[in-house]
Amino acid sequence: MPAIPTKHYAAELQRQLRSLLGHEQIVTQAYGRHLLIIHR
Helix, strand or coil, X not given: CCCHHHHHXXXXXXXXXXXXXXXXXXXXEEECCEXXXXXX
8 A cells, every 4th residue: 555645646647647738538557656647
């Protein structure tokens, strides 16, 4: 299970990417120290 700071950073990155790219199709998921970024 990812640490709480990693989840927070993933959520913040997802918010920023959605804002920057102008759509809601970006999803981020935390996997330990790594982030998975999905564009659907």
